[in-house]
Amino acid sequence: QKEVEQNSGPLSVPEGAIASLNCTYSDRGSQSFFWYRQYSGKSPELIMFIYSNGDKEDGRFTAQLNKASQYVSLLIRDSQPSDSATYLCAVLKAAGNKLTFGGGTRVLVKP
């Protein structure tokens, strides 16, 4: 089992719809959780992070964390073609100061 798992996609959503991305992790003691967006040929860009159970909203993005079930999700509302990218989930494990990344989910927003 990988430490951080994501569906590779592509996740195809129509413009204006909600894109829902999921990420599961294996270390139950993980502390903090991050979502990065990476456009093709570019480096990752931090979208948001969450460390408490529940929802955290920032603009069109909402991160949801459920530590009991060991998953974190990202919702993108009113999806735009410019949201087409690979979204990386990253987890800070209980012991350590480095992030463990999932393989990423490719999202395609179609006009």
Added chain:
Amino acid sequence: GAVVSQHPSWVICKSGTSVKIECRSLDFQATTMFWYRQFPKQSLMLMATSNEGSKATYEQGVEKDKFLINHASLTLSTLTVTSAHPEDSSFYICSARPVTYSSYEQYFGPGTRLTVT
């Protein structure tokens, strides 16, 4: 805020030569910087963690004598690829964690694309 730069953005070198890549945090201080490598259509692979003023910690399988890391100040870390070979061709990305981080967040530089001929 939280801007990280890398130089050069791309470099082509001949097999057997060495290449130095610089990573700078422009508007914050970073005690910890990370170096990643990414091959096409693959996820990020952490190579090493570098702390200011101390030796870098390398991930398993990464040759410390081949990938030399120096973190001389709170705003600068360098990665030198020594005796480069074509299989070292990749996208190298650094990231930096602010001294005043709130939740271990880290910010990425734009990356350096290395091609070894």
